[in-house]
Amino acid sequence: MLLWNLEARDLTLRYTWKISRNASDVKTNLFVTVGDGQAQGRGEAAPNVRYGETPALLQEQFQALQASGLDQISSVEELSSLLSQHPVLPALRFAIESAFIHFLCRKNKQTVPEFLGVEPVASAPTAYSYPIMDPGKIAAFTQEHGLHRFEYLKVKVNQESGLDMMTQVAKAAPQRLIVDANEAWQDPDSLMRFFEGLKKLPIIMIEQPMPSGLQEEYLYLKKRSPYDLFADESVTDHADWDLLQQQFHGVNMKLMKAGGYLNGLAILQKTRSLGLKTMIGCMMETSMGIWSAIQLSHGVDLLDLDGMLVVKDEPFKLVKEEAGRLYPVEQP
Known part of the structure; x- marks a missing residue:
C-alpha cells in the first residue's frame, strides 16, 4: 500500500505579479508526496482560477481520490484508470x-526521461517575464533583476499600457521579445492597431491576445497578423485541433493545464504533427514543477519557465538558474 500526502504552501512572491486579469503577491500551491517507506516521489499543483482551480477545491478532490483507492494503485495504467473514473x-x-x-x-532506478521515452536535457534557456507595471519603472526593474542575462524576454500587457510597456522594455533591454496579453483584447482590429505600434520592435510572437472563445476573430486575425500567434488559454488538457491549426502558429503547453507528463507529451507531439511551433510555459511554480517541464523541453522552440524565479525564498532548489539557463539539479 502506498502512502500519499498533500500539503499546501503559501509562496510569497518577490514583487506583485500582475497580468491583464488579476494581480497577486502570494500564491498557494499544493505538493503531493507518495512513497512506500523505501522510495518516494513528489509533484506540484499550481491552482489557476482561470480554469476554476482553487487550493480548497483541489484538496477536496484529493481526499475524494484517496477514499476511492488511490493508495492501492501500482502502475501508471491503474492510476490513469482511477483518474478516468x-x-x-x-x-x-x-x-x-x-x-x-x-x-x-x-524505485526502479530509472531516470524520468528514460521512463517517458524522451531525450534528456542538461540545461535549457528560459524567457523572463515582466508583470504589468508603470512603464516608467521598466528600466529600474530590468536593472534590479539583471534581465540582460536572459536570451529573450516576455512582457505581460493590457490594452491600456501595453504599447508603452513594450516600448520601454525595448529601450531597457536589447533582447527579442514575447508579447503576452492573457486574452486582454476583444477584437482583432484594435489588435492590428497595437501591432502597428510594435513594428520597429524585435517581437518573436504574440501569445493569446484575445479570449479563447473568439473563434471567428482568431481565424480573421491569423490571416492578417504580421506576427506568429501562440495559443495558451485556448489549449488546456484538450483542444479543437482542426480549429486551432487555422487560428494559431504555435501552442504553449503547460503541464499544469495538460494534467500530466503523458498528456503534455501528447500535446507537444500533436502540435508538431500539425506543423505548429512548440512552447512550454508554466504557472507561478517552484522548482519542483519547473524541473518537470525541463524534462520535456528537448526540441521545443520556446521556453518560458521563470515561475520559480519570481518565488521569494524558493523552497526546494531542484533547479538552478545561471546566465539565463536552467539546470535541473535533483529529481523531485
Whole structure:
C-alpha cells in the first residue's frame, strides 16, 4: 500500500505579479508526496482560477481520490484508470501523476526521461517575464533583476499600457521579445492597431491576445497578423485541433493545464504533427514543477519557465538558474 500526502504552501512572491486579469503577491500551491517507506516521489499543483482551480477545491478532490483507492494503485495504467473514473482538475492530476512517476523512477532506478521515452536535457534557456507595471519603472526593474542575462524576454500587457510597456522594455533591454496579453483584447482590429505600434520592435510572437472563445476573430486575425500567434488559454488538457491549426502558429503547453507528463507529451507531439511551433510555459511554480517541464523541453522552440524565479525564498532548489539557463539539479 502506498502512502500519499498533500500539503499546501503559501509562496510569497518577490514583487506583485500582475497580468491583464488579476494581480497577486502570494500564491498557494499544493505538493503531493507518495512513497512506500523505501522510495518516494513528489509533484506540484499550481491552482489557476482561470480554469476554476482553487487550493480548497483541489484538496477536496484529493481526499475524494484517496477514499476511492488511490493508495492501492501500482502502475501508471491503474492510476490513469482511477483518474478516468474519478476526474480531478488538471493541476492536481499533474501533481499526482508526476509524483507517482517520480516514485516509480526512484524505485526502479530509472531516470524520468528514460521512463517517458524522451531525450534528456542538461540545461535549457528560459524567457523572463515582466508583470504589468508603470512603464516608467521598466528600466529600474530590468536593472534590479539583471534581465540582460536572459536570451529573450516576455512582457505581460493590457490594452491600456501595453504599447508603452513594450516600448520601454525595448529601450531597457536589447533582447527579442514575447508579447503576452492573457486574452486582454476583444477584437482583432484594435489588435492590428497595437501591432502597428510594435513594428520597429524585435517581437518573436504574440501569445493569446484575445479570449479563447473568439473563434471567428482568431481565424480573421491569423490571416492578417504580421506576427506568429501562440495559443495558451485556448489549449488546456484538450483542444479543437482542426480549429486551432487555422487560428494559431504555435501552442504553449503547460503541464499544469495538460494534467500530466503523458498528456503534455501528447500535446507537444500533436502540435508538431500539425506543423505548429512548440512552447512550454508554466504557472507561478517552484522548482519542483519547473524541473518537470525541463524534462520535456528537448526540441521545443520556446521556453518560458521563470515561475520559480519570481518565488521569494524558493523552497526546494531542484533547479538552478545561471546566465539565463536552467539546470535541473535533483529529481523531485
